[in-house]
Amino acid sequence: MKSRMADPRENMTFVETYLTHGDDRLQGYFFMDSPIPMWVVFSLYLLMVKLGPRVMESQKPMQMQGAMIFYNLVVMLLSFFTAVQMLVAAIQSSYSMACQPVDYSDDPRALRMMNALYWYFVSKVIELADTFFFIVRKKDKQITVLHVYHHAVMLPHTWWFVKFVPGGQTFLVSFLNSFVHIWMYAYYGLSAMGPHMQKYLWWKKYLTKLQLVQFVLIASHALYNVCFGNCGFPRLFSLSSVIQSTIFFSLFMNFYLKTYKKQKGT
Template sequence: MDTSTGTLLNGAVKHPLLLADPWFMITVLGLYLYVVNSVLPQFMLFRKPFELKKFMLLHNVIQVVSCIYVIREILFVTDNGVIYFWKCRQLSQSTENVRRHFSLAYFLFWLKLSELVETMIFVLRQKQNQVTKLHLFHHVATLTLVYLLIHYNQNGSSAYFCAFLNSIVHIIMYSYYFVAAVADKSIVRTLQPIKKSITVIQMVQFALILVQLPTQIVLCGVPRGVIIYFGTVIIAMFYGFYDFYTNAYKSDHRVKNRE
């Protein structure tokens, strides 16, 4: 195997230079937070919002296609066993399986990195209200979780359960965004309940991942530090999306009831 897909060296893995240690990721995330919270808001202070419709459509298509690819590769790497999340199954050590395991992990890293663009789109369109603490935390945390997958995957195929669910959610979400961007306003209003349902689906995703967590602790022997960090992130995301759902939708329901 070449270094672009990971090289097995005496049982260890030689990762590509940028992914060999966390400093590239830390640097990018630091710049990301600085740019979206300071540089771009200052840049947009006396400017009209950019439309960016074509770029957004392209971004949505790329995300959907990428998630379909991720699901296909997960099914291959796990031998279609990813849905059995409670089982501990070691990944096959065949040359092809190892190659595609690391190729997939690296692809997930760059895919999550590309999602940071969404925050910049919000700011450039002067939708700073969408750059919430939950939004920033979600993007930062998911990238760090993929880094853990690359370097600390000791629970085999079960580690891909999270990415599998997330890819399904993102296919639904980005498909909705694409349709909402090109459809007539009346159609968008008709599809509004789907937006609410996406938030519910995201919470269900996190709930299923939390159901999986005890099996990884008890049965799979995942390092305690990894489990604590992973569990903390998922709980925080679940709470964040639940809080968003409560404030965004239940408050709307109360207002309608008063009318």
């Protein structure tokens, strides 16, 4: 199989490396040729958040049980698929957990990782439907700053990583998030089945703890590359992971303390 140089961006400028010239292997992939479709979806999402509850004010809450069960099952399976594909590609390529550069070649292992990360991005587009279900069911209290920020920011952030660094250090960030989402959407799916399932959902508290651990691991791993990494993975992307993980940790910890510490005190 014909392969290319390990890093085709070696002689590019800073702007080309981080902002304009993505991975050529992704040419033809939906959303990847241009950032415009992603920003259109991003804008429509914020518009839905702004106008959706107003539109539903005069409407009765929709009963979406069947659709929600199906939706959560699909996202859970997609998260499982991406997690397994990324893990297999990482093991096959003997990934270093300390510092791993992106393999831009046409090696089947590198292409497996790239494709898994692309579908990981697609899952972030699909997950915007979480907010849609809250809106049409008139569950406006669920549309918090944490919820909207989490869904909205992940779209351009994930697109940027997949477009420019679909492999290397990006693996651990995406794998951990996909792993957590397997359990998160399993929980949502069971919850959508009705009140009779509540007795089986005692582990919600531990799901939030798992999310917090995820952010600590991602931030720590990325911070190592920022401070000590010398494998060639761009430190700017790792720094971005540190910042976003810290913000997410703060928001989720605030949610955890308000939800569970308050319950313990009452």
